[in-house]
Amino acid sequence: MKQGTILVVDDNRNILATVKMLLEDYFETIVAIASPDNIPARLREDRPDVVLLDMNFRSGMNSGNEGLYWLRQVKKLRPQAQVVLFTAYADIQLAVTGLKEGAADFVVKPFDNAKLVAALTDAYRKTAGTKTAVKAGGSGMFWGQSPCMQELKAMVEKVAATDANILITGENGTGKEVLTNEIHRLSLRRDRRLVTIDMGAVAETLFESELFGYVKGAFTDAKADKEGMFELAEGGTLFLDEIGNLGYSLQAKLLTALQRRSIVRVGGSSQIPIDVRLVCATNRDLRRMVASGEFREDLLYRINTIHLHLPPLRERREDIPALARMFLDRYVTMYNKPRMDFTPAAERKIAGLPWYGNIRELQHSVEKAVILGDGRMIDEQDIDGNTAAAEKPLDEVQTIDEMERRLIEKTLRECEGNMSLVASRLGVSRQTLYNKIKKYGL
Template identity: 50%
Template sequence: MELNTDGIIGQSTTLASVFRMLGKVAPTDSTVLVTGESGTGKELLVRALHANSKRAAKPFVPINCGAIPKELLESELFGHEKGAFTHAIRSRSGRFELADGGTVFLDEIGEMDLALQVKILRVLQEKEIERVGGNGVKKIDVRIVAATNRDLENEVAAGNFREDLYYRLNVIPLHLPPLRERGGDVLLLARNFLERFCGKKNRPLLKFSPLVEKILTAYDWPGNVRELENVMERLSILADGDTVQPDDMPPKILRRLGDIGAPADETADTPEASTPDEFTRVVAAPAQDRTETRARPPAGEFVWPVLADLERAGMDLKTFLDAAESRLMDEALARSGNVKNLAAEFLGIKRTTLIEKLRKRNML
């Protein structure tokens, strides 16, 4: 059977191996446990699993175990008989019964409490359920697929998850790698999402500037595909012109690329530590701080240093140029997350030139 991965975008080798597993496991009735960080596409994958199974024409019934109060989860899953509890005014079937012949997706199974875990184990082993307040079991025919962004092995070790259920669920593990481990997929996904959002808004397709492509690739995407999707939607609304520039990117992303450059930040203190404070305050301070010492320049206009700046800072030309260069290299390294290629790109110089300069200053 041809595997239909409609809607799941990606060509990375990591994702290709997930697809390969999916192709093998989908047509079977095996229990599958999908793991992966938040936003990696676990739900999308589980839906594809169902769509490629022989149960495709039968119901797909998802239930988010983390979103339903635990007192209600049992009756949601197993149903209840009239009078089983105060508000049980009539009998009701649960999701396992509703899914008959199809697939039940237990999302965020790591959130389920231990008492209910035993009952899930019984469904898996005996293929039968009992309604809350009921006095008999009923055979059911469902495939169970579960997902979690927790490390269930750790949860087992911590006593929060039953070991027997873990092994029973984990017959076929499918792990979705985080976006930062999918290489070129970031740009592929970004272009796809941007195209979709621009299309929806009837605006001409936006392109990424080369620097934005570098930023998209260098950022670590803690919120994975969902975060990327949201950023593309934002760009489709806020970006001017026909090309996305670094300035259009969310400040959080630009800042984070700066933050993770910790080693570069440390070295920042060495070469300039001896430079007078006056230099920092007057010459190299961010533009908005300079208004203290001189009239604010017209918006967007760069303020060239003047001789008075050098005199005030007690510097000669060479010291000044050296310090300016070091500071810019520091900033570029910080913004690139210490990725030399990218830092060189930010500075508009060759990587080898950057490394040479850093070496001279003991900044490597």
């Protein structure tokens, strides 16, 4: 029985054609692209359950760095998708690195047809199992016992049933999207769709067509009318993640739609009424951006009827042990491992690390420990704290290396992974950029 959607990314078009034919009997929808630069758009448009991702593209690099970068982007933009890595270089260390970064499996070229199909269908079953668990299990939000989170929970329970627009703030990895899911689940709109769009991943030229849709003939590739995100979310909730990344000129267009409660498709003339509950999220200080002229004050007031702030993990340390154990139980089940536990030394290390990457970093660290664990106990050396500076707040960054890492990471996000553009903006060669990415593990 064919089911699910798979995205295949490989710059060898012969391989794309071969894999597509091989998978036709297994997947309902197969999307094949040759350029990784199109990954963000395809994740938004096609919402794949599984991604088969080549590790090396035509840049001439064969270290797998570009593939690892795109693996991280997929896990960031569509964390529920399972990623299977595809490489011609049978490098065990690279395989381990890919697994550490969240890949579900690793397939070496030239590939065995049966093994490739098995890896991809197994990956799909993990995705399907996660979907079922979320559907059946209700809330996916971990509140913990810390006073700050209990206060937040009380506030959410008060406002969720209203139609008030909500702004969620917090550092990367604190769970802003999970909180949005909880708000939608508790709302009167829970039987309608929750539509998510990452404003940081949408090019300015595509903003209007993504949010408002377009009519046939509006531009060269507009071969049929297409609904935008506002229409897709009709009667439900629209989540605009990373709202602080929206360009100033485009903020006025969003504000107009919110004020009029109607949109006009690109190339069209008819006003289309919209009924959505808006939730926005950002890790930036929007009031400071207003003061510096980067964000419209009237738009801030429109999206900020209710402000919810998610504290960083280091400010709710009493919740860390329970969170770590929750992730441990989850991944032991997901990866069919025997029952595992933390040693006292591991528990002390988990409780003591700063976790600048917040819940996301803790989750990935526990997942890696489960994947690589050979026994029933996870010890302190199995807990990876080396990524602790990855999301360190800027006012705590003290070294040149940390500043350089943050700049490269920021530019990679802004350029949506276009390596040539990143290198050009930073004023370095493409080879130097790859060396820096490898150095900092980006």
